[in-house]
Amino acid sequence: MGPLFEYALRMGDSCLILGHRVSEWCGHAPAIEEDIALANTALDLIGQTQMWLGLAGELEGRGRSADDLAYLRDSREFRNLLLVERPNTDMAHTLVRGFLFDLWHFHTLGALQRSADERVAAIAQKALKEVSYHLQRSADLVIRLGDGTAESHQRMQAALDALWPYTGEMFLEDQVDADLAAAGIGPPLGSVQPLWEGDLARVLAQATLARPASTHVQKGGKTGVHTEALGYVLADMQFLQRAYPGARW
């Protein structure tokens, strides 16, 4: 299978798993307004999943639909970033996870908009509008809660410290990234990280949050070696498709 199939799975799986995580908040958020906002984000991500996994199925050419890819692969075949499968824990972890991902997502889609592959460019253009809003919202909330009460500050810092080791993986480039960059389909190598770092520094400063010192990187998402959390997500998500093989819903 070509590198673009692999890349579409990475994008699609990250959207799928993060959308799943965010949807877990529905009915449980701190205020009704936030409940509704979180659901909007999850809905956008599910829509993006359908586009990326739809493209992956098309590239694969074996007749697998986006649903087949989402519901009938096991965890070793999932290609999402480890960051997005981390549990919600509390709103601090949810918002920080969202912000760290949104920032990467935003700049990645920004590059993909100019992709040499028209299908990729089209998905990126549509998704970028949604992700711009996700980023605006998550950055704003990180700033507000970082610089809110002593408790909110402490929780946001703790979440940042806990999730930080999962950010390095976003910038580890492999042969798939190199091949796509060379073909003008994926972002040029090394192009996203400086943009991410620059914006991150500005937001953390406003949020009065400290950039964690740790340089250790947790990795494995791109090769399908996940954290234990993913298995539970899939057990939940795939239950009906697994319990009633071949049924239509």
Place this chain on the structure above:
Amino acid sequence: MSKEWPLWEVFIRGQHGLSHRHVGSLHAPDAEMAVHHARDVYTRRNEGISIWVVEARHITASAPGEKGPLFEPSNSKVYRHPTFYDIPEDVGHM
């Protein structure tokens, strides 16, 4: 109990609307977040292209009991309407 977020009134200009219309209310800690919340709550079905929010306590409303004195006097000012005047058809469109 902690402090409740203030109440905001939301006005949205729709896809084909000429002016902003009141669509409802919501709670938010400040104006900027009220705009975000309004986007998330009141434009879920592609309803809007522009949002105004104003804190509810800043709205001054006419007193309901004064409907008569406030609005009925204009009933009799029929000469403010174009149909009050008979212009011969020969004059053409006016």
Place this chain on the structure above:
Amino acid sequence: MYAQLVKTDADKVKSLEEMDPQERRFQERIDDDQKIEPKDWMPEGYRKTLIRQISQHAHSEIVGQLPEGNWITRAPTLERKAILLAKVQDEAGHGLYLYCAAETLGVSRDALIEQLHSGKAKYSSIFNYPTLTWADIGAIGWLVDGAAIMNQVPLQRCSYGPYSRAMIRICKEESFHQRQGYDIMMKLCQGSAAQKAMAQDALDRWWWPSLMMFGPPDADSVHSAQSMAWKIKQNTNDELRQKFVDQTAPQAAFIGLAIPDPDLKWNEEKGGHDFGEIDWTEFHEVLKGNGPCNAERMEARVKAWEDGAWVRDGLSAYADKAAARVAAE
């Protein structure tokens, strides 16, 4: 309905002659189909009844997110997941519109939420039943939303302006909710034997609780008469229940499901269905807090509220600081 048992503090409905001039003017405006607006004079009973009814309705929307929300992470396809999430999100929106309508009567949202959490305020009995299978999501959309819509459509003409306007918006948004539920049931009935059995089982469990949503029989309801005189209720419980049965019976037959009531049959003479006796003991037990999920539902709501306190406070604190910074400039 979503507000099943709303007390009005009235032993009987007053005639115009028994009212003082102010109340009589108020009643005449209602009889003339004029809308009452927040700052208009209104009898204290009208205000209190509306607060109870609107807040019960709002609480029902918010608690109602939980049984369906259960299945968002387990929805069987990406499209079903998006549809269900959008629907449950709409319920949050409807709760929000309704709390705002109640707030125009001089009560804060936080105070209403406090009443829900302390057990002082009620919400619809229907949300205290468990969602055990995917077919329950279909049954809720089809039956529960179907029953809700039946009640909400006439409420668009309610005498209280803000409530009426909230209902207009809600009815518009809710038009897809019942259809998506029926669509789930149709798909199941066209599927394997196991899927069809799942659909029948869901109908068996949700049918009677859905009929209870319309509230106690008219004969037991003095509150109903006062609420109708005030036009905050347009039809009696039994009228709406009959309408619901008549509408739903053919829909069940169309997809080959059997309604679990041996006494259900068409009565040519009355032009409607006869149906069996509802177990009102169960209804009152659920309202009292003894339904299968009352405790879990409240626990989930209270937990969400308490866990969210630091977020609400943090955002308030930032807003205050930001305002102070602007003021200092």
